[in-house]
Amino acid sequence: MTYKRQTDRLPIVPADAKEHNVTCHYCIVGCGYKAYTWPINKQGGYGAKSNKFGVDLSKQQEAETAAWYAPSMYNIVKQNGQDVQLVIKPDVNCVVNSGLGSIRGARMAENHTSQQRNTQLQRLTDPMVWRYGSMQPTNWDDALDLVARVTTAVINEQGEDGLFVSMFDHGGSAGGYENTWGTGKLYFGAMKIKNVRIHNRPAYNSEVHATRDMGVGELNNCYEDAELADTIVAIGTNPLETQTNYFLNHWIPNLRGTSLDKKKKEFPGEAVEPGRIVIIDPRRTVTIAACEAEAGKDKVLHLALESGTDLVLFNAFLTYIADKGWIDKAFIAASTLPAGQATALLPRPGGTLADQPLTDFASALAANRTSIEHAAKITGLKAEDIVKAAHWIAEPKAGGKRRRAMFGYEKGIIWGNDNYRTNGAIVNLALATGNVGRPGGGVVRLGGHQEGYSRPSDAHVGRPAAYVDKLLIEGRGGIHHIWACDHYKTTLNAFKLKQIYKRRTDMVKDAMSTVPWGDRKAMVDAIMVAIRQGGLFSVDVDIVPSQIGQASHVWLPAAISGEMNLTSMNGERRMRLTERYMDPPGNAMPDCLIAARLANAVERVLREQGKSAYADQFKGFDWKTEEDAFMDGYHKHEKGGTNVTYARLKTMGNNGFQEPATGFANGRIVGTKRLYSDGKFSTKDGKAFFMATPWRGLQAPGKAEQKAKYKFLVNNGRTNVIWQNAFMDQNNDFVMDRMPYPFIEMNPDDMKELGLAAGDLVEVHNDAGSTQAMAQPAPSAKRNQTFMLFGFPTGVQGNVVNAGVNELIIPNYKQTWADIRKIASASETTKRLSFKSAEYRAG
Amino acid sequence: MKRCERMVDAGRRRFLSGAGVAAAGAAAATMLPAKADAAPTPARVNYPSNRLANVSQLKLNEPVDVAYPDKDAPGVLIKLGARVPGGVGPNGDIVGFSTVCPHKGFPLSYSKEDKTLSCPGHYGRYDCEKGGQQIWGHATQNLAQYALRIDAKGDIYAEGVDELLYGRLSNVL
Numbered sequence A: 001m002t003y004k005r006q007t008d009r010l011p012i013v014p015a016d017a018k019e020h021n022v023t024c025h026y027c028i029v030g031c032g033y034k035a036y037t038w039p040i041n042k043q044g045g046y047g048a049k050s051n052k053f054g055v056d057l058s059k060q061q062e063a064e065t066a067a068w069y070a071p072s073m074y075n076i077v078k079q080n081g082q083d084v085q086l087v088i089k090p091d092v093n094c095v096v097n098s099g100l101g102s103i104r105g106a107r108m109a110e111n112h113t114s115q116q117r118n119t120q121l122q123r124l125t126d127p128m129v130w131r132y133g134s135m136q137p138t139n140w141d142d143a144l145d146l147v148a149r150v151t152t153a154v155i156n157e158q159g160e161d162g163l164f165v166s167m168f169d170h171g172g173s174a175g176g177y178e179n180t181w182g183t184g185k186l187y188f189g190a191m192k193i194k195n196v197r198i199h200n201r202p203a204y205n206s207e208v209h210a211t212r213d214m215g216v217g218e219l220n221n222c223y224e225d226a227e228l229a230d231t232i233v234a235i236g237t238n239p240l241e242t243q244t245n246y247f248l249n250h251w252i253p254n255l256r257g258t259s260l261d262k263k264k265k266e267f268p269g270e271a272v273e274p275g276r277i278v279i280i281d282p283r284r285t286v287t288i289a290a291c292e293a294e295a296g297k298d299k300v301l302h303l304a305l306e307s308g309t310d311l312v313l314f315n316a317f318l319t320y321i322a323d324k325g326w327i328d329k330a331f332i333a334a335s336t337l338p339a340g341q342a343t344a345l346l347p348r349p350g351g352t353l354a355d356q357p358l359t360d361f362a363s364a365l366a367a368n369r370t371s372i373e374h375a376a377k378i379t380g381l382k383a384e385d386i387v388k389a390a391h392w393i394a395e396p397k398a399g400g401k402r403r404r405a406m407f408g409y410e411k412g413i414i415w416g417n418d419n420y421r422t423n424g425a426i427v428n429l430a431l432a433t434g435n436v437g438r439p440g441g442g443v444v445r446l447g448g449h450q451e452g453y454s455r456p457s458d459a460h461v462g463r464p465a466a467y468v469d470k471l472l473i474e475g476r477g478g479i480h481h482i483w484a485c486d487h488y489k490t491t492l493n494a495f496k497l498k499q500i501y502k503r504r505t506d507m508v509k510d511a512m513s514t515v516p517w518g519d520r521k522a523m524v525d526a527i528m529v530a531i532r533q534g535g536l537f538s539v540d541v542d543i544v545p546s547q548i549g550q551a552s553h554v555w556l557p558a559a560i561s562g563e564m565n566l567t568s569m570n571g572e573r574r575m576r577l578t579e580r581y582m583d584p585p586g587n588a589m590p591d592c593l594i595a596a597r598l599a600n601a602v603e604r605v606l607r608e609q610g611k612s613a614y615a616d617q618f619k620g621f622d623w624k625t626e627e628d629a630f631m632d633g634y635h636k637h638e639k640g641g642t643n644v645t646y647a648r649l650k651t652m653g654n655n656g657f658q659e660p661a662t663g664f665a666n667g668r669i670v671g672t673k674r675l676y677s678d679g680k681f682s683t684k685d686g687k688a689f690f691m692a693t694p695w696r697g698l699q700a701p702g703k704a705e706q707k708a709k710y711k712f713l714v715n716n717g718r719t720n721v722i723w724q725n726a727f728m729d730q731n732n733d734f735v736m737d738r739m740p741y742p743f744i745e746m747n748p749d750d751m752k753e754l755g756l757a758a759g760d761l762v763e764v765h766n767d768a769g770s771t772q773a774m775a776q777p778a779p780s781a782k783r784n785q786t787f788m789l790f791g792f793p794t795g796v797q798g799n800v801v802n803a804g805v806n807e808l809i810i811p812n813y814k815q816t817w818a819d820i821r822k823i824a825s826a827s828e829t830t831k832r833l834s835f836k837s838a839e840y841r842a843g
Numbered sequence B: 001m002k003r004c005e006r007m008v009d010a011g012r013r014r015f016l017s018g019a020g021v022a023a024a025g026a027a028a029a030t031m032l033p034a035k036a037d038a039a040p041t042p043a044r045v046n047y048p049s050n051r052l053a054n055v056s057q058l059k060l061n062e063p064v065d066v067a068y069p070d071k072d073a074p075g076v077l078i079k080l081g082a083r084v085p086g087g088v089g090p091n092g093d094i095v096g097f098s099t100v101c102p103h104k105g106f107p108l109s110y111s112k113e114d115k116t117l118s119c120p121g122h123y124g125r126y127d128c129e130k131g132g133q134q135i136w137g138h139a140t141q142n143l144a145q146y147a148l149r150i151d152a153k154g155d156i157y158a159e160g161v162d163e164l165l166y167g168r169l170s171n172v173l
């Protein structure tokens, strides 16, 4: 039987419940929610005056009512040490989501720790250390002292390059401006750590170097642009599942035609009609089905290209559009590098002379020239479909008016073949058609997490950045600080990394087991002996025991959004403050304060060692609260930051403002709706660059060989129900009932050939490694093309992704090939699942 | 004021609309000695036993519109033709579900082709053969299924629901 809560009623939010602003801490969209809290021994009533909504709750409420919440939106938590009731529900007044919740965000309340209701008891409550052969609790001073002593001992022997760091760089939970600043000030301010990586890639680098090199910041439009565009071009993204309420609340109105009034108002004298959409994705997703249901099939063009060939398609679009004369000549002349000025191509920033892709429009066009026929051959698409898409993107409208196209791209490109050039090729198209900085346009990444980056310069890291996983596998480094990253689940070449990482950290564990805990000097000495022999000391700062944490020697418990005040921005740079509405579990602390206390401990140990000059570098971490970290970081260092304080953000509520802030007037922070609306880009003279992006096949090492050797494409990505690598959801009954194992979508005929039934467990294997998944029939899947859920705890797709990266150390997860065989028939857990099609059909 | 929540509802409403909240603390204190006059209430709602249809009215894979626990809570009865979770009747194939989508309350429609309920609101889908499991969607719960009983005459009664219904904070209003 499927999971049912058997909840027949819920406590009612009383009229006098406390109200807090909340931005969903999961995906990039950053939907507005309200958290209501009230004492455990009180409740509201059904009468309009006795509940928060002022509504007669003894009546059935209508669809889309603000006066209902699901059982997942309720919990009992601690607030200032007291038990309180908590409801977190979507905010109808937030312009991002207009009251919509998603299957992830609407479980925020249920995904908090509750002793009373047995939710998220996996959360760490105390620092834990490897003592007598298992992880045992200790206090902060003890844990930090050990970390500081081993850290300084390693640095004393190996220099700062012996300290490896994995740290989040994003917003939302396990991120946010406070926490990126706290960690950043420690590792890039007090120290200059070079061997550093981010949660989802093996180096410290941008996912979108190309657009930045061209002078076009990647989050340059606003969500309203999706309502205003004539054509949306969705590339390597499945927004219904991964930017859910952005898609539902801003794309769908355009496709349905309900944003027509807005278009008429915004573009007087211009022909407007309901939007069209071009979706570039090898797989048929639920997004495509939804678009067809809303816009009609004639307004949806799905280009199901051969995996990894996007680049050649964009080059063909550019060529066709330029040859038709559908480019925006005035824009190119005014806002991009003038022709002739770059007779030679410019090296990209940090690049070598041999590596010179930045240029003017004419040179880029010459370098990228690709015929429709050539593109059709490589992508496997029909020539007429490529032409049709080019028309939808750039054919002038009635009266010769420029067609407004918005380009949204995400992991299909970012984790796809030839990231740098492919990203550049998309931006080429947007610049050539004048679709940046203008209503209904934009060339944007759609985003995964929210953003919330505030750190001292990372210039010392260099470009290309260090391939940290490779160095770890080679036995380099003595200590590893991990901040909310679980590489066991979310890296490439994971099979290999795990083997080596376990071996190296086990060496240290064994050494630690030979000394009494209370003899700190003997302990540090024993650890250092093991490190000299190739061991690795691992410190994991996280909210739950992670998979990589199984190898660690110290766990430091962190707080999440809502257990602390936290600021972030979403995919249209909308910055909000989530107010603290409950206590962190036990002794957990915000990451920024953990970083500060660690800095304090290192400073103290260095002074003990007589290294006062180095110790001085660790000054400036006397923060008491996350607000202190915010004021030290964002407020002082970010563009427009001096206009922004917690108090002001609180007033701005769930609609916040769009970064950068440009002032403060009439009690409001003044923001920026779109970037580059003045036609000036992020280059020295404000002129954007085009890029030479010729096609060069499967670019990352080992990919072409893998494709030749193995039968199945193992495309991979997210699904609606799971947030990130399921670090919370793995402890959520509703989710785990639905998704006990990662699914792998397969064509039914492929399943038949392998003797597979729905729900059977299969092994996916190649020469990089092996992993498991449950077979999910997908009639829309092409033969030999599968799609596996990424980053899931009970079957890690990264195990079969080879080590190949691009020239800037960007992983290529998507182009993976492997063989598949049956492990076991469907178990009781998978038998009760529905394997029917997820596709909606208007009926 | 907070302490007065236990007063009977009518009194409470009068109290809240009264002169001032500032007096609440004092008022509460003076009321303390009085016996709590809250009547004991059962821990779960009392579901009515409602006759929804007779087995003879059900045709294979033809949904029959019903409402439960009251007229404002639309639902459906379906004879699926094969034994399924929560199914009743001689073949264990008769099921009943709420047809209000637990995401935002849009009305679900039945597809005979694959025995699912689909939502035009935001494309949610529920499997009638798997206890209303959400195949895909935005709701944070599976679809509410009826606890059904069939008597000797073949009358089908609903006597409970296994999830909170959309749009009400108590399944029985």
Ligand code: SF4
Binding pocket: A024, A025, A026, A027, A028, A029, A030, A031, A097, A100, A101, A102, A103, A104, A105, A106, A243, A244, A245, A246
């Ligand atoms: S769409 Fe994203 S931000 Fe919005 S509720 Fe869902 S997970 Fe949260």
Ligand code: FES
Binding pocket: B101, B102, B103, B104, B105, B106, B119, B120, B121, B122, B123, B124, B137, B138, B139
């Ligand atoms: S109301 Fe049914 S999916 Fe949203």
